[in-house]
Amino acid sequence: LPLEQDMDILGVELATVQSTDSGPEMHQALQKMQAAAEDAKKSAPYTLQGQAPDSSGMKDYRAGLDQLITQIVVVDKLAVLNKLPEARTEAKKLAEIRNQNHKKFR
Numbered sequence: 413l414p415l416e417q418d419m420d421i422l423g424v425e426l427a428t429v430q431s432t433d434s435g436p437e438m439h440q441a442l443q444k445m446q447a448a449a450e451d452a453k454k455s456a457p458y459t460l461q462g463q464a465p466d467s468s469g470m471k472d473y474r475a476g477l478d479q480l481i482t483q484i485v486v487v488d489k490l491a492v493l494n495k496l497p498e499a500r501t502e503a504k505k506l507a508e509i510r511n512q513n514h515k516k517f518r
């Protein structure tokens with residue numbers, strides 16, 4: 413998918429993760445987030461257009477998405493255990509990772 417569509421999915425599903433009272437629903441939203449973040453690694457942001465795929469900028473961009481995926485897995489482990497308060501606390505870091513990377517690449 414185009415990067416904007418992957419980002420839109422991340423936004424919609426993060427809203428579900430933050431608001432749901434259902435462990436299975438949170439898990440499903442996190443799975444969609446993980447797939448969108450993986451797919452986003454195939455794209456290049458406009459701010460890095462023209463840079464080679466192995467440039468330091470592109471490596472940093474993919475590292476940001478890998479950091480997001482690592483945290484998605486952390487939250488998901490709590491969601492499948494139905495530990496929703498703990499999952500919500502860890503989910504705050506997803507928004508922090510978003511903000512840090514938007515400053516760099518958006």
Ligand code: HEM
Nearest residue numbers: 415416419422423426457458473476477480510513517518
């Ligand atoms: C939960 C995490 C994130 C959410 C909810 C999120 C959400 C969004 C949204 C809603 C947009 C606007 C899309 C549009 O124009 O329709 C956007 C744009 C963008 N995001 Fe994210 N984002 C997240 C994480 C990240 C990460 C980790 C990176 C980079 C490592 C990133 C890089 C970008 C870039 C580069 C754009 C501009 C689109 C472009 O250049 O083509 N985002 N994001």
